[in-house]
Amino acid sequence: LAKTTQPISMDSYEGQEVNITCSHNNIATNDYITWYQQFPSQGPRFIIQGYKTKVTNEVASLFIPADRKSSTLSLPRVSLSDTAVYYCLGLYGGSQGNLIFGKGTKLSVKP
């Protein structure tokens, strides 16, 4: 599974777009990039997953360049409720598997 590196923390203000970048230099051909969100005292929640280029859903967008050595999670117009820890993971085959969580990025959204 790919080893991922992301900033430990980020601060933002309500209404701003937030971009969290994740490095995964040794990502394998079969790994998908998967992002989870965790609120305090709750279980992680799947946000988005992609293999390359751009994926968008109702929550976020995920940008993965052609070399796939990094990816960027983009949260449009964040609100206070987006304050959480965001985890970037490499997931073999993009499907079921044992998720190896790093320390994630703690996003704090301020009013």
Added chain:
Amino acid sequence: EPEVTQTPSHQVTQMGQEVILRCVPISNHLYFYWYRQILGQKVEFLVSFYNNEISEKSEIFDDQFSVERPDGSNFTLKIRSTKLEDSAMYFCASSPLRGEAFFGQGTRLTVV
């Protein structure tokens, strides 16, 4: 929306006692997992379960731990003789054949 349900939400136990943490995965899911998160630390994988047997386990999942799917709906994690360092949030998760894992709200285990 279907969800993974865990009980109890909080369990306090004395060191050396056995505890059983319970989970009801989403009904049509095939893969089941247990993770734990010590306060202030990262989420750690414990074990995965598929087709009524353990498919993978981590170094944390030693002989003190066991999992069971006793009746086709519940999925349990048993810790035989709890230690202080077992205090953590324990998360159950399930996933379909293809697709993301869904996590429960967790059981906070406190060993005193």
